[in-house]
Amino acid sequence: MYRVKEVFATLQGEGAQAGRVAVFCRFSKCNLWTGREADRHRAVCQFCDTDFVGTDGQNGGEFETPEALARHVAAFWPGSFSDAENPLVVCTGGEPLLQLDGPMVEAFHAQGLSVAVETNGTLPAPEGIDWLCMSPKAGTTIVIEECDELKLVYPQEGQDPADYDHIRASERFIAPMASPQVISGADAFRDANTRQAIEFCLAHPQWRLSVQMHKMVGID
Ligand SMILES: C[S@@+](CC[C@H](N)C(=O)[O-])C[C@H]1O[C@@H](n2cnc3c(N)ncnc32)[C@H](O)[C@@H]1O
Ligand SMILES: Nc1nc2[nH]cc(C(=O)O)c2c(=O)[nH]1
Ligand code: SF4
Numbered sequence: 264m265y266r267v268k269e270v271f272a273t274l275q276g277e278g279a280q281a282g283r284v285a286v287f288c289r290f291s292k293c294n295l296w297t298g299r300e301a302d303r304h305r306a307v308c309q310f311c312d313t314d315f316v317g318t319d320g321q322n323g324g325e326f327e328t329p330e331a332l333a334r335h336v337a338a339f340w341p342g343s344f345s346d347a348e349n350p351l352v353v354c355t356g357g358e359p360l361l362q363l364d365g366p367m368v369e370a371f372h373a374q375g376l377s378v379a380v381e382t383n384g385t386l387p388a389p390e391g392i393d394w395l396c397m398s399p400k401a402g403t404t405i406v407i408e409e410c411d412e413l414k415l416v417y418p419q420e421g422q423d424p425a426d427y428d429h430i431r432a433s434e435r436f437i438a439p440m441a442s443p444q445v446i447s448g449a450d451a452f453r454d455a456n457t458r459q460a461i462e463f464c465l466a467h468p469q470w471r472l473s474v475q476m477h478k479m480v481g482i483d
């Protein structure tokens with residue numbers, strides 16, 4: 264059984280694939296926070312900007328088989344599945360690697376979808392993922408050593424980007440921490456963190472800036 268909070272088509276707002284059309288599949292549950300506001304102050308990850316509790320979001324639900332979920336997700340691809348389109352599903356959450364397994368990746372592929380994943384890096388990833396984005400959280404143990412992009416939310420108390428120098432990644436991004444409560448529009452906390460992130464990139468040019476474009480343009 265796969266539990267999914269929401270499924271929607273939008274543009275990838277972050278990282279190396281920013282601007283690319285994708286269907287987002289937001290899996291329920293995370294191993295670093297219950298998702299309840301009352302628990303945030305004692306969570307391992309306290310800055311999360313996402314509601315991943317339950318299955319009651321847009322097009323969410325419970326899916327008995329990988330094929331059933333893959334068909335559901337593919338139905339939201341806005342195009343025609345022609346070769347030129349590169350249909351993409353971004354598996355996120357919550358923590359998608361609590362649920363995303365090999366058969367689920369294969370079922371997405373069978374529907375013609377490339378599979379991207381956004382993970383906190385604390386759980387092993389199945390084979391076959393086409394694009395893996397890892398965003399490690401301070402105070403956690405990372406079990407993934409290689410990914411396509413590393414994307415550090417910045418700044419995090421107790422985390423130095425150099426802690427991840429040993430991770431093999433084609434791209435390294437610094438992503439300014441946004442206020443968890445602001446969905447779109449003005450966010451002074453994010454703006455201050457963005458200035459700090461820019462300073463960091465200028466001093467360490469192996470890192471690139473990733474902004475949450477979707478919040479700026481007001482899309483999901
Ligand atoms: C909600 S998480 C879900 C996937 C996975 N659990 C993870 O943390 O990577 C998706 C992305 O949003 C980032 N994120 C979460 N809260 C954020 C915030 N307040 N500001 C900026 N990025 C944030 C995460 O670091 C991650 O890259
Ligand atoms: N547009 C858009 N891009 C995103 N990239 C990563 C997201 C996430 O929540 O995992 C996200 C999201 O929620 N929306
Ligand atoms: S950012 Fe990711 S790891 Fe942190 S609580 Fe949210 S879903 Fe979990």
Ligand SMILES: [Mg+2]
Pocket residue numbers: 312313
């Ligand atoms: Mg998000």
